[in-house]
Amino acid sequence: EILGGFEVIVDRSEARRVEREKQLLEERIARMQRLEAVGTLAGGIAHDFNNILTYMFAYTDIVQGLLPEKSPAAPHVEQLVAAIERAAELIGQVLTFSRQVQLDPHPLDLGSLVKETAKLVQGSLQPSIALHLDVPDRPFTVMANPTQVHQVVLNLLTNALQAMAASGGRLDVRLHDEVLELGDPRVGDSFPAGPYRVLEVTDTGCGMDQRTLDRIFEPFFTTKPVGQGNGMGLALVHGIVTGSGGTVLAESRIGKGSTFRVFLPRVEGKPERAEQPEPDAPGDGLRVLFVDDERRVCDTSSQLLESLGYRVRWFTSGSEAIAELDLHADEYDAVVTDLRMPEVGGLEVAAAARVCPKRLPVILTTAYADGITPDQARAAGVAELLLKPFRKSDLARVLHKLLA
Incomplete structure (x- = not known):
């Protein structure tokens, strides 16, 4: 005989929400770890390729200098130069992805x-695609x-247009401000809060x-036919x-379209104008120590x-270069040294050049930035940071800037 009863209703919506946020965070962490591993591997390969491209560029510059005017060759x-430039561009993209190249912000x-x-x-x-801009008339x-x-914006717009090539549609580009709270489930606990x-x-x-x-940010991953994109x-x-201190989020549905959101830290103040490059000039017999x-x-x-x-x-040795500076520093006007070398690296060569009586200006070359920014290089006594592969015109420009 049943004398009575009661019913218990448990609202699990909050628990499900927390579980979903946890799942999204775990997926994001796994994706970031996978991208980091791929980036480390790609960066190491790109380092070796950039050294090869440096002397490929040099040989073409030498050959061009030897050719008579209007040579059929x-x-x-x-x-050949165009092909090397294309290879350098691709390697540069790999290094940018792996955050092993940094330019002055x-x-x-x-x-x-x-x-x-x-x-x-x-x-x-x-004609079947409509572009709509929502960009306020104030500095962002x-x-x-x-x-x-510019590469970020161009790539996002190009990808969107390609996604609508067959069916047409609408492309919306919008700029706005947003304040992220610490622990926002879209970006995780480790991403800085702020505007x-x-x-x-x-x-x-x-x-x-x-x-x-899940794979769109991996290098060389593409859904396009062969020959229609390199996946970079x-x-x-x-x-x-990410190298600029931001993050990029993506969401998409089959047949509905995609949205990409790029978050970059907000800065107050006016934008700067780009400086004009220094003109090239001959060396006029000045002495250079190259390492x-x-x-x-x-x-x-x-x-x-x-x-x-x-x-x-x-x-070819940092220690030999330092020994040369100890004995004959007064015979040189500048030092050009690679950053990463066995045993004694470029920063140690730079330090030796800066303590000699002439305080020789130092140009630091590297196949990738290896975590050193131009500001950090200058703090270590380096006058200029020159990324490989460099051309004859690049060497001429930086040396003229320092020695003119």
Whole structure:
């Protein structure tokens, strides 16, 4: 005989919400760890390739200097240079993704840059695609490298247009401010709280499934046919944004489209104008001490410098270069040294050059920045940071800037 009863109702909606947030955070951490591992591997390979490209560039510069005017071989050498430049661009994208290359950041107006980039893609719009900009008429200042941020915006817009190529649609580009709270489930506990500038790019294209969405920031991953993309576009976006202290989020649904949100730390103040590059000039017999553990880099680079009018002595060992400075520092006008060398590295060579009576200016070259920023290099006594692969014109420019 049942004398009575009661019913218990438990609201598990909050528990489900917490569990879902935990799952999203775990997925994000796993994805970031996978990207970090891929980036480390790619960066190591890119380092070796950049050394090779440095002396490939040097040999083409040497050959171009030896060719007579209107030589029938000149167009072929130009094609070779173009191929090396394309390889250097690809390696640069890999290094940017792995955050092993850093360029000087400046305060820049994200709004102006977005408008300029939108004008570039406007001319290639299909009649079936409508582009809508929502960019307020006030400065949206961020601290980043203008060239890199331009690549971010251009890649996001290009990807969106390609997603709508078959069916047409609408592309919305929006800028707004947002304050992220600590522990926001979209970015995780480790991402700094604070005010951010947000670039939002939304398309109504084909969309992506979850498996694709999980891999879009991996280098060389692409869903495009062979020959229609190298899979570095979104990897480059990820590397630039995270290297600038921000993050990029993506969401998508098959048949509905995609939205990418780029968060960059907000900066107050006016954007800076880019400085004009210094003109190139001959060496006029000035003496340069060149140091690199790659013999071919030393050999070809010294030939380039000599063709500019510099007198060069080179070493493949940091310790030998320091010994030379101890004995004959007064015979030199500048030092060009690689950063990463066995036993004695470029920063130690730079320190030796800066304590000698002439306080020789030092140019630090590297196949990748290896965590050192231009500001950190200058704090260590380095006058200029020159990234490989460099050209004859790059050497001429930085040496003229220091010695003119």
